[in-house]
Amino acid sequence: MLEIAGLEAGYGALKVLRGISLAVPKGKVVALLGSNGAGKTTAMKAIMGVVERFAGSIRLDGQQIEKLPPHAIVARGLALVPQGRELFPEMTVVENLELGGLVRGLAGAELATDMEAVFKRFPRLDERRTSRAGSLSGGEQQMLATGRALMSRPSVLLLDEPTTGLAPIIVQELVRIIRALNQGGQTILLVEQNVRMALSVADYVYVIRGGSIVMESEAAKLDGADAMFKAYLG
Amino acid sequence: MEIPLLLTASGLANGALYALVALGLVLVYKTQDVVQFGHGEVLMIGAFIGYSLLNYLGLPYPAAMLAAVLACGIMGFVLERIAFRPIAYHHHITLAMVTVGLSFALKGIARIPFGADIYTFPRLFPDTPTIVWGKLIVTPQHLVTIGVALALTIGLFVFFRSTTMGKQMRATQQNLTGASIIGINTGLIFSGTWALACAIGAVAGVLAAPDALLYPDMGARFLLKGFAAAVLGGFESVPGAIVGGLLIGLIDNFAGFYIDTAFQEISAYCIIILVLFVWPYGLFGRRPTHRV
Numbered sequence: 388m389l390e391i392a393g394l395e396a397g398y399g400a401l402k403v404l405r406g407i408s409l410a411v412p413k414g415k416v417v418a419l420l421g422s423n424g425a426g427k428t429t430a431m432k433a434i435m436g437v438v439e440r441f442a443g444s445i446r447l448d449g450q451q452i453e454k455l456p457p458h459a460i461v462a463r464g465l466a467l468v469p470q471g472r473e474l475f476p477e478m479t480v481v482e483n484l485e486l487g488g489l490v491r492g493l494a495g496a497e498l499a500t501d502m503e504a505v506f507k508r509f510p511r512l513d514e515r516r517t518s519r520a521g522s523l524s525g526g527e528q529q530m531l532a533t534g535r536a537l538m539s540r541p542s543v544l545l546l547d548e549p550t551t552g553l554a555p556i557i558v559q560e561l562v563r564i565i566r567a568l569n570q571g572g573q574t575i576l577l578v579e580q581n582v583r584m585a586l587s588v589a590d591y592v593y594v595i596r597g598g599s600i601v602m603e604s605e606a607a608k609l610d611g612a613d614a615m616f617k618a619y620l621g
Numbered sequence: 622m623e624i625p626l627l628l629t630a631s632g633l634a635n636g637a638l639y640a641l642v643a644l645g646l647v648l649v650y651k652t653q654d655v656v657q658f659g660h661g662e663v664l665m666i667g668a669f670i671g672y673s674l675l676n677y678l679g680l681p682y683p684a685a686m687l688a689a690v691l692a693c694g695i696m697g698f699v700l701e702r703i704a705f706r707p708i709a710y711h712h713h714i715t716l717a718m719v720t721v722g723l724s725f726a727l728k729g730i731a732r733i734p735f736g737a738d739i740y741t742f743p744r745l746f747p748d749t750p751t752i753v754w755g756k757l758i759v760t761p762q763h764l765v766t767i768g769v770a771l772a773l774t775i776g777l778f779v780f781f782r783s784t785t786m787g788k789q790m791r792a793t794q795q796n797l798t799g800a801s802i803i804g805i806n807t808g809l810i811f812s813g814t815w816a817l818a819c820a821i822g823a824v825a826g827v828l829a830a831p832d833a834l835l836y837p838d839m840g841a842r843f844l845l846k847g848f849a850a851a852v853l854g855g856f857e858s859v860p861g862a863i864v865g866g867l868l869i870g871l872i873d874n875f876a877g878f879y880i881d882t883a884f885q886e887i888s889a890y891c892i893i894i895l896v897l898f899v900w901p902y903g904l905f906g907r908r909p910t911h912r913v
């Protein structure tokens with residue numbers, strides 16, 4: 388369970404998030420939607436501690452984490468699959484995954500078991516174990532970034548635009564994987580441009596605009612054609 | 622026939638030193654995108670610490686050298702944390718200026734107890750008799766230098782490939798944002814990298830001092846040669862630094878003998894200029910696809 392209240396964050400003098408509040412209940416998929424520049428990535432990075440937080444509280448499974456540095460936040464169970472993927476390009480698929488597990492102190496047999504689980508989930512990665520991450524296709528890189536995040540056994544997984552820029556067939560594959568993850572109990576906060584896709588996997592939806600949450604609703608009650616909803620998404 | 626062999630042996634020994642200097646420069650550059658212009662002074666400080674432990678505390682030679690290396694490692698760790706980290710995200714020029722300042726500061730500190738005098742640094746083994754293999758003649762000091770540099774290179778290779786810290790250092794070099802997002806303590810990696818770079822610098826210092834003599838300004842020459850070696854190797858490559866160092870050592874020796882000894886003084890400048898103009902990514906450098 389991730390609870391955010393009154394979060395303000397930004398870059399130096401620039402305040403991008405103007406006090407957002409949202410909750411990601413255990414076992415649910417929550418989507419954060421918004422147009423380009425609305426502040427979605429800033430929100431994800433502020434939660435991870437990579438972007439400076441000015442005010443507000445962030446609680447993960449009851450613990451305050453808004454003052455902690457990123458490595459301490461990851462250690463408490465958050466993992467981000469960032470928008471730019473941010474892989475280690477000169478390292479192999481296996482090494483990238485391994486690094487995801489090392490920060491949680493995984494080693495030896497445990498590390499190997501988790502890695503095999505990732506390869507089972509992403510058969511495409513299994514075929515490319517010893518390839519350099521930098522040589523993978525966009526879809527494979529997205530899968531590797533997701534696998535690397537899973538290696539830290541996160542209690543909440545943050546996905547920043549996992550499908551943007553990928554071929555429809557890869558998008559479908561990723562959607563299947565996200566659903567399967569959630570069915571396995573994984574709590575997920577999902578940022579998406581693809582509204583239809585987001586509505587099809589999310590339980591609850593928030594809409595962010597100009598750094599503020601302007602709308603929230605259960606996904607099932609939202610009509611993708613709703614005039615106000617569309618206006619907010621710009 | 623003997624002269625080229627002689628030149629090769631001492632060229633490799635000098636080259637091994639330059640390779641170690643280049644290695645320290647490259648490690649810091651890969652991690653924090655800055656050239657550590659104070660690195661030559663790290664060699665000097667390491668050598669002076671070794672000298673003091675040997676002469677004033679009377680430690681056995683290997684113990685004194687090891688302690689000097691450790692001390693420089695700790696110095697690197699602390700320097701990064703207090704002098705560098707607070708400004709780590711400032712402009713590159715600011716960072717470079719700080720390292721230049723570091724160079725002056727370290728020289729100043731060394732002059733307080735040691736003045737401007739030149740000291741002779743003892744050798745582990747006396748320089749005579751030289752070791753003769755057929756036509757190859759080497760001094761024991763050169764052999765020690767080559768051996769230690771080789772062992773250190775192998776050790777570093779294992780460290781970067783198989784230890785958690787080593788892997789996290791490589792990851793941080795490749796993608797700083799990615800490293801912090803997956804929970805690597807990047808601050809610790811920064812300090813750790815400086816510790817490693819300074820420890821390697823101290824190894825070079827105590828190996829160089831018996832032949833180069835010991836004085837507060839001794840670092841400048843090594844910085845220059847190490848810099849040339851790093852440029853030749855592409856500045857982002859650990860193997861490049863090593864090959865670059867050995868080549869600089871060889872070029873120096875051969876050019877010094879066959880062209881003019883004066884060339885030894887300026888060869889490094891020539892190589893730096895030549896590489897930057899003709900071959901800007903060096904021998905091992907990768908043409909940047911993009912730099913984030």
Ligand SMILES: Nc1ncnc2c1ncn2[C@@H]1O[C@H](COP(=O)(O)OP(=O)(O)OP(=O)(O)O)[C@@H](O)[C@H]1O
Binds near residue numbers: 398425428430
């Ligand atoms: N590193 C930065 N420094 C300064 N301003 C930034 C930085 N990153 C983002 N911004 C600004 O913050 C605002 C929000 O950007 P953000 O990346 O969070 O948007 P987003 O909702 O993720 O957009 P997109 O859908 O394009 O990914 C924008 O106005 C952007 O210009």
Ligand SMILES: [Mg+2]
Binds near residue numbers: 470547
């Ligand atoms: Mg974004």
